[in-house]
Amino acid sequence: MIGAGLAGMRVGINSMLKALRQNPHALETAWISFITFDSRAELKSPLQSIDEAQPPRLLVRPGTSLGSALMLLAERILKEVQRNQSGGAKGDFRPIVILITDGQPTDDWRSALRDLNSTVKIANFYAIGCGDDIDFAGLREMTDVVLNLHQTDEHGWAKLFVWISDTVSTASRGVSDGDEREVMLSKLPDVIEKVDDSNMPYSSDDGRARQLFLSALCGKTKQPYLMRYRWEPDYGVYVPAASHIMDAETCDFSTRAGAGLPQVNSREVDGCPPCAYCGNMSAGSCGNCGTVFCGSSRQPDGTSVCPGCGGILRSGGGGRDFKIKASEG
Numbered sequence: 001m002i003g004a005g006l007a008g009m010r011v012g013i014n015s016m017l018k019a020l021r022q023n024p025h026a027l028e029t030a031w032i033s034f035i036t037f038d039s040r041a042e043l044k045s046p047l048q049s050i051d052e053a054q055p056p057r058l059l060v061r062p063g064t065s066l067g068s069a070l071m072l073l074a075e076r077i078l079k080e081v082q083r084n085q086s087g088g089a090k091g092d093f094r095p096i097v098i099l100i101t102d103g104q105p106t107d108d109w110r111s112a113l114r115d116l117n118s119t120v121k122i123a124n125f126y127a128i129g130c131g132d133d134i135d136f137a138g139l140r141e142m143t144d145v146v147l148n149l150h151q152t153d154e155h156g157w158a159k160l161f162v163w164i165s166d167t168v169s170t171a172s173r174g175v176s177d178g179d180e181r182e183v184m185l186s187k188l189p190d191v192i193e194k195v196d197d198s199n200m201p202y203s204s205d206d207g208r209a210r211q212l213f214l215s216a217l218c219g220k221t222k223q224p225y226l227m228r229y230r231w232e233p234d235y236g237v238y239v240p241a242a243s244h245i246m247d248a249e250t251c252d253f254s255t256r257a258g259a260g261l262p263q264v265n266s267r268e269v270d271g272c273p274p275c276a277y278c279g280n281m282s283a284g285s286c287g288n289c290g291t292v293f294c295g296s297s298r299q300p301d302g303t304s305v306c307p308g309c310g311g312i313l314r315s316g317g318g319g320r321d322f323k324i325k326a327s328e329g
C-alpha cells in the first residue's frame with residue numbers, strides 16, 4: 001500500500017486497538033494478528049491478545065502479493081487457531097479475516113485461495129478495497145462481503161476502523177455467549193459501500209494492470225522513490241499519477257534496480273510524475289544497470305551520472321528507449 005492510504009491506515013489501526021482495549025468483551029476474547037503484503041507477504045505480528053498487540057510498522061513498497069498473503073494466512077491459522085478437540089474441549093472461535101487492499105493482485109491468488117478454503121475454516125472474510133485501482137470482481141471471487149472504502153482521507157479511514165472495532169466487538173460477544181452463529185455485519189458507515197453485482201465499479205477485463213509502478217532514484221539525493229502510473233484506456237498509455245517516497249531501509253538493491261516490477265514497453269508510458277524528493281519533472285534510465293532516475297542527475301555539460309551504478313551517461317546516448325518526458329497538460 002502506498003501514499004495517503006498508508007497514513008490513514010496507521011492512525012486507524014491505533015484507534016482500533018485503543019477502542020478494543022476499552023471493550024471488556026473484546027479484551028477478554030479477541031486476539032489479533034497482522035499480515036502485510038506488497039512485493040512479498042510478511043507476518044508483522046503473530047496472534048496476540050488485544051492487550052499485547054502493537055500496531056504493525058507499515059512501509060511504502062510496491063506490489064500486491066495477495067496470493068502469498070493468503071498462503072501465509074492459511075499457515076498461521078493452522079498453527080495458531082485451536083480447533084475443537086475430539087475429547088470435547090472447545091477450540092477457538094473461527095477467525096474473522098479483514099483484507100484491506102489498494103491495488104490489483106500481482107501474483108497468482110486463485111490457487112492460494114483454493115488452498116486456504118480447503119485447509120482452514122473462517123467465520124467471516126471481509127475484503128475492503130480502497131482507491132481507484134481495485135479489482136472488485138476478483139475480490140468478489142474471494143468472498144461475498146466486499147466493501148468499497150470510497151473516502152480515503154483520514155476521516156474515511158477512521159470510520160472504517162471504528163466499523164472494524166464494532167465488528168470484532170460483536171463477534172467477541174458471540175463467543176462469550178457460547179453462541180456460534182454467524183457474525184452479523186455491523187451497520188456500515190457512509191464512507192463504505194457494500195459491492196455486489198449491481199454496483200460493481202468498472203473493471204477492465206483485458207488482464208492489463210491498471211496501475212504501473214516504476215522504482216527510481218533521485219539524481220540529487222540518490223534516495224529511492226516510486227513513480228505511479230495509471231492506465232488510460234482511451235489513449236492506450238500509462239499516464240503519470242504521482243510519486244511516493246519509498247522507505248529506504250526496506251528498499252534492497254534488487255528493488256532499486258527494478259527487479260520484480262512489471263516489465264513495461266516504454267511506448268506505453270507517457271511522461272513521468274515529478275521526483276518525490278526534488279520535484280524534477282524529467283527522468284531517464286541507465287543503459288548499464290537499468291536504474292531509472294530523475295533529471296537532477298544531469299550535469300551542466302549535458303552528461304548524467306547514474307545514481308545506481310555511477311556510470312556517466314551522455315544525453316540521448318546510453319539510455320535504453322525509455323522515453324520519459326514531462327507530460328503535456
Ligand SMILES: [Zn+2]
Pocket residue numbers: 217218219220221275276277278279280294295296
Ligand atoms: Zn530528484
Ligand SMILES: [Zn+2]
Pocket residue numbers: 286287288289290291306307308309310311
Ligand atoms: Zn547505472
